[in-house]
Amino acid sequence: MKVLVKTAAFTVVVALTILLNQAAFAQTKPAFKVIAIAENGGHHIQYSKAARVWLDKLAAENNFAIDYIENTDKINDAFLSQYQLFIQLDFPPYAWTPTAGAAFEKYIKEGKGGWIGFHHATLLGEFDGYPLWNWFSEFMGGIRYKNYIPTFASGKVTVEDKIHPVMKGVPAAFTIKTEEWYIYDKNPRPNVKVIASVDESTYQPDSKIKMGDHPVIWSNPKVAAKNVYIFMGHSPDLFENEAYKTVFKNAIFWAAKK
Secondary structure (H helix, E strand, O other), X not given: OHHHHHHHHHHHHHHHHHHHHHHHHHHHOOOOEEEEEOOOOOOOHHHHXXXXXXXXXXXXXXXXXXXXXXXXXOOOHHHHOOOOEEEEOOOOOOOOOHHHHHHHHHHHHOOOOEEEEEHHHHOOOOEOOEOOOHHHHHHOOOOOEEEEOOOOEEEEEEEOOOOOHHHOOOOOEEEEEEEOOEEEOOOOHHHOEEEEEEEEEEEEOOOOOOOXXXXXXXXXXXXXXXXXXXXXXXXXXXXXXXXXXXXXXXXXXXXXXX
8 A cells, every 4th residue: 555655646746747847948949039140240330239139138038049240141041930020130141152142032031030130231232353243232222332421420210100110219319329320222111111210311420321211110021021120230339229220029929029
């Protein structure tokens, strides 16, 4: 009789242990996985370093996992299949391996995961001996990089699509303190869904380098992947800007969900 009681007690203990381990695993398993790519050098390295600190903290607090790469060598279909979100942190649309480019196009076209691009992602043209990536140009609204404000300027960003999930909790307008506002050979607006634009009349100091109508946050609804491009991404002081951080955070949780 004593043996039976001990056996039953042991069975209960084992069952409880299994349940506790399962619960612990469920709590620690990340809700989703992110891959972020950023150059390890150049003019945007300080932004990328600040972004990584902020992203790591956000991931820890919100139970998602994030990995980082500094070039496209690892990118192929199998590599991307691990991730629900691709963040392009100041990494240009050139110098990608052919395999990486093809895998990324498929990832976006077929909605294998979401995408958030920043700043340098629209440096579209012929740079460093590489040709224009025509597909990426179309993805960004058919644009080509034309010029920028090298001396920097602050500017007021106006939200156009206030009900877009990326704009939840974001004020109707907010100021970006330090940016090198790009202009393009044409306006992407006819080919994308504009979410926010910069009011060029608010530039301080003023600049002659202007587009007129100047979108700075947009999404391309013609592909299956949830996607958003956020132009602002040069200075690390962006991570002192509450509105910017809210846009970034919202974009992560929106784009990572199918």
